[in-house]
Amino acid sequence: MASPLVARLAQLRSSARIAVEDERGQTTFAELMDRALRVRGALLAASAPRGAGERAEPASLEGERLLLLASPGAAWVAALLGTILAGGIALPLSPLYPPAELTWLAGDAGVRRVIVSDDLAALAAPLAQGRAVLRVEDLERAAPGPESALADLAEDDPALLLYTSGTTGKPKGALLTHRNLAVQAELLRAAWGFSEEDVLLHALPLHHMHGVCIALATSLLAGSATRMLPRFDAQRVAAEIARRSATVLMAVPTMYQRLFEHVDRGGAPGFAAGARALRLATSGSAALPVTLAERWRDLTGAIPLERFGMTEIGVGMSNPLDPGARRAGWVGAPLPTVEARITDDAGAAAGWAPGEERGQPGGAAVARGELWIRGPSVFKGYLGREDETRAAFQDGWFRTGDVAERSADGYFRLLGRTSVDILKSGGYKLSSLEIEETLRDHGAIAEVAVVGVPDEEWGERVVAVVVAAPGREAECATAPLRAWAKERLAPYKVPRDAIVVQALPRNAMGKVVKPELVKAIERGTLAGRSS
Template identity: 40%
Template sequence: MTLLGGPEGRPLRVAGEEISRSELVSRAAFVAARIHGARAAAVNATATLDTVIAVVGGLMCGVPVVPVPPDSGPAERDHILGDSGAELVVGEGGFGLPAVPVGGGASTGSPEFPEPPGDATALILYTSGTTGAPKGVMISRDAIAADLDALAEAWGWTAEDTLVHGLPLFHVHGLVLGVLGALRTGSALVHTGRPTPEAYAAAGGTLYFGVPTVWSRMVESGAARELRGARLLVSGSAGLPAPVFEALEAMSGHRAVERYGMTETLITVSARHDGERRPGQVGLPLRGVETRLVAEDGSPVPHDGESPGELLVRTPTVFNGYLNRPEATAEALRDGWFHTGDIATIAPDGWHRIVGRASTDLIKSGGYRIGAGEIEAALLSHPAVRETAVIGTPHPDLGEQVTAFVVAAGAVTERELIDFVAGGLSAHKRPRAVRFVDALPRNALGKVQKKLLPQT
């Protein structure tokens, strides 16, 4: 259990069910004894204590754990199970594979398992699959340990904390940071089952994790006032709009820490608990992490805070590769640098701002390279804009035009919003079209799915 700390840590509570560290170790050992030797073990990753026990059991005996989103459809689920080579499923929902129960009780005389090698794959997490079938990301034990230790340093995270969140347990944010992080630091964990404002407000934590949608709802409901006694609020998985950042500070007294990462690299950049926090920026590289920006031709992009380029990272937290996809691994990981596919700017003082994805957020219009994130931030500062997503859509003369999709919070016209952006940004960055919609398509973590927006 070296990766996860020892049984002396504080208890965990998931969806109202509590367990001590010693009981967790014992029940996980029961699972470990029954799955030891399997090539991989799938887990129906519901927001329950059973999921935590199953994952810890796999980590104890060195069997790679494959968390399966509980809301995945049959095609996605079958792909994950087949591609991962999972030989059994821990917990309910056997999916046609042999099932190992979690509720079988505590271990009685189960063998002690030697600590697996640090480079052994601990988790196989599947990407969202926006450019094809989801890819299995193999994450090593060393990568997890290095990332959690760097985050503990950056956030001042100790065994004295009580971490609160209600995020899904099949992603890096909810599972690696939100469960394994608590286990490694020894902090208490309160997983609220669902990230509702009422549950967060009642949890009494010192450290809170959320995605922008969570923080927006905390502000809208007024529940953010109940977090004044907390030590740190952390936002991730998508950019926190500046108006939400500011409203959260006004209501809770906290300037949220933002951070950046990917499934393939874990968290690599973050603001610090004892440092500055800037709205719309994700901070500085964590300990051991190097970053750089490159243009499409691979040439360096200056760190001037304005010029966008693809963000590359070199980090001890990088993945072991995409399962069964050596070509994709070689394309993403070149000369020791992971090509994130994200567009960013880096200021002269090293602060990073994420503009968006190269595939959807870098707009090439009339010879200009325009970052969608900058325009979104400008639109969100208008009081009549609740949500927005900006993309490039085909234009016969410009190649692409800037098109904004807006969920309005009040009466506003297309022309008013176009002029508003043009008044604060360069004229070529103004939207040429504004489309009002009732809602933006989002995934389980609240990220806008821009590929689902109309492209014409």
């Protein structure tokens, strides 16, 4: 079947409504689509064969992965859409990544071309070896390609590649199709009441499911305007809310914490009134502490709308749009077209099963176990990792790796990960194994275990527990270790604390018992020191 994403974008092409507002001004949907089609035309033209007088442009990039490294704004959106409309797969990455991580991701994805904005050209330099580097500004000046070929794009064609951490220690690229993106955007438009009258305040990262799909794509495909900020800055976001420049805020718990800290320092007069004027405030990417939810309720009269999502599934379940029906600490019920089940260790349905009596709202939990999801918004698979893709599914269900419980009336609450090696900090899902692998390159570290410690601000605080090489304990203290790690890891992956110990707790098989480490850190009884 034809791509529903392309069909929806075609409907917006002639709209004179504002699509994106950024630091350079306002861009209408018609202008945005014109820029996207010019990017498409340039990419197709550059892919045309050049031998024996042959110069016909290909109809599609046929799934070529293109890395996108550009600053937030209309140019970023045009490059993303242009790549997808050309039949390519967009791989957006963060400018905060160190060169080594950018290079690894580009290599793993098999990237041959990099799209970059002028202000980030220096960051793309390490990627230039063996790859073409294309300026967004040049692509937008090209002639649009033939639009007839757009009809050839199909719903199952991959459109987006987002990297997510896994238990292998290295990130995995999740492939999302045209259908995945269109279905997800429509589900959230209906569930969260998006309309052409909305303005989304967007300060989320643009290499992440939350920022690209849940926020931007939902707003864009609903015909809403998106006010894109260069980055999250509590002072700037609080000021935007105070002056009522938007109707919707999407954030992660750490952002809410930073906003409250700014307000507590006396910043942003009018913030409370502006927050109350928001039509909707959502929280995701990590569990929202009840204390933060209740403080937002004290400020605005309603807790933020919390939901459950993953790179592989988008948003699978959500609290209701009605503020009075939301439950702090719960992620709500499955969205239409999404099926959810709680399973036991053998993969069988645990407790209540679909079709049985659900009981009364707010009833006690009737099932607890691993959460499985299926539906049309679930991803296509991991790029180049067929074994891991097969392992992630069972009988058509995606195994989320999250432990959850379901109430008698069908609401879900997340209890944690089935693997202690997957952490959620500041809205990001991180692999402790990946961080450990990097830290082991430090000459002063003999052994290391990275764990997530429950933290109200971060969701989980990333802590490195280190056995130092003889006489090199000082190099493993928090400050010097963080400085070293910042040169090799994205900022949100850098451990917040380092604790030096004599030995790591291990079981009979020699495996580090991480739950013991977490409990000892929480109790303050871990033998060692941090600084």
